Amino acid sequence: MSRWIMHIDLDAFFASVEQYRNHPELIGRPVCVGHDPKGGNGRGVVRAASYEARAKGIHAGMPVSQAYRLCPNAAFVEGSFESYVAASDEFMEVLRDFADDGRVRRASIDEAYIEVSQTCLSYDSPRELAIEIQESIRMRTSLPCSIGIAPNMSVAKIATGMNKPRGITLVGPTQSDVESFLAPLPVDALNGVGKKTADWLHKFGIETLGQIQTMTLPELWPVMGRGSVWLHNRALGIDDRPLIDNGARVRKSISKDMTFFEDIRPDAIVYIHESLKNMCSRIGDKLIKKALRFRTVTVKIRYNDFTTIQRSRSIPVETNDTKLLERLALEIFDQKRNSLKPIRLVGVKVSGLSDVSEQLCLTEFM
Numbered sequence: 001m002s003r004w005i006m007h008i009d010l011d012a013f014f015a016s017v018e019q020y021r022n023h024p025e026l027i028g029r030p031v032c033v034g035h036d037p038k039g040g041n042g043r044g045v046v047r048a049a050s051y052e053a054r055a056k057g058i059h060a061g062m063p064v065s066q067a068y069r070l071c072p073n074a075a076f077v078e079g080s081f082e083s084y085v086a087a088s089d090e091f092m093e094v095l096r097d098f099a100d101d102g103r104v105r106r107a108s109i110d111e112a113y114i115e116v117s118q119t120c121l122s123y124d125s126p127r128e129l130a131i132e133i134q135e136s137i138r139m140r141t142s143l144p145c146s147i148g149i150a151p152n153m154s155v156a157k158i159a160t161g162m163n164k165p166r167g168i169t170l171v172g173p174t175q176s177d178v179e180s181f182l183a184p185l186p187v188d189a190l191n192g193v194g195k196k197t198a199d200w201l202h203k204f205g206i207e208t209l210g211q212i213q214t215m216t217l218p219e220l221w222p223v224m225g226r227g228s229v230w231l232h233n234r235a236l237g238i239d240d241r242p243l244i245d246n247g248a249r250v251r252k253s254i255s256k257d258m259t260f261f262e263d264i265r266p267d268a269i270v271y272i273h274e275s276l277k278n279m280c281s282r283i284g285d286k287l288i289k290k291a292l293r294f295r296t297v298t299v300k301i302r303y304n305d306f307t308t309i310q311r312s313r314s315i316p317v318e319t320n321d322t323k324l325l326e327r328l329a330l331e332i333f334d335q336k337r338n339s340l341k342p343i344r345l346v347g348v349k350v351s352g353l354s355d356v357s358e359q360l361c362l363t364e365f366m
């Protein structure tokens with residue numbers, strides 16, 4: 001029996017929920033989830049863009065004022081986070097029906113892995129099963145998705161991205177199928193190779209996964225050190241991780257920190273404030289993506305003499321409000337720092353995490 005893993009990713013998730021579930025009149029139109037652009041004078045960023053909006057050059061993270069200039073007739077909707085959570089839950093339930101032993105590995109609010117080795121036995125091909133899953137998701141949630149099918153999670157995830165939206169990409173089942181699929185791809189196609197690692201590999205003339213495939217481990221070692229085995233295996237499409245259901249799993253904390261290239265003098269506090277705000281907004285994005293809320297904020301400060309302090313504050317009701325997170329982090333920092341010592345590192349952590357509950361309103365999430 002071949003091992004088959006599917007990675008299923010809902011296409012343009014937030015925007016699709018608005019089009020296909022909340023506002024069917026917006027189907028086929030450019031849609032941005034974000035604040036009212038007020039004729040180009042509005043504030044805030046685009047949270048998500050439909051494919052029609054992307055075709056106009058709009059993308060998530062762009063200021064709404066800029067998106068408005070690119071496409072004045074796009075629909076701007078505030079969005080409703082509870083409707084996204086509901087859609088996500090329905091999506092995961094559909095997957096559970098097809099997954100071997102009902103195991104679903106949720107990767108984020110709009111993507112998940114399932115193993116379908118057993119299920120595939122009752123279909124002519126894995127592709128036929130994928131078509132049926134895609135159709136079931138469309139029938140039961142109204143949402144479009146793309147599916148990657150491969151012998152393991154790492155390759156399935158890459159496959160999904162090859163053919164979006166509404167694509168199905170099958171890789172395998174043999175090792176040589178997997179290798180020839182990966183060979184032409186850039187090194188950062190791998191989940192886990194970020195820009196930093198990619199830039200580093202480029203310095204050694206390594207651009208594609210195929211190049212890594214032809215290297216031996218001793219050849220790769222001087223470049224990647226202890227990361228060599230992992231990278232070599234992934235470039236060859238080898239990934240033996242079992243698919244473990246994490247449906248009910250909740251993360252314990254999310255944190256970011258930043259070490260400064262030079263110690264920051266106590267009077268250059270604005271710079272540290274900016275770093276803290278930046279970390280808070282990245283944590284906020286992650287909370288939204290993972291459908292989590294926090295109750296406790298911790299700020300870590302390391303001084304130039306390497307002494308480190310950590311101070312926390314908890315709030316009575318959990319939230320995923322980035323502005324509130326930012327305010328708490330700055331308050332803790334301002335109150336607890338030793339204003340005479342240069343600072344070497346600051347960090348922010350949120351904990352006391354819980355899944356977003358149904359009472360949530362979207363003003364908190366925007």
Ligand SMILES: [Mg+2]
Nearest residue numbers: 009010012110
């Ligand atoms: Mg998606």
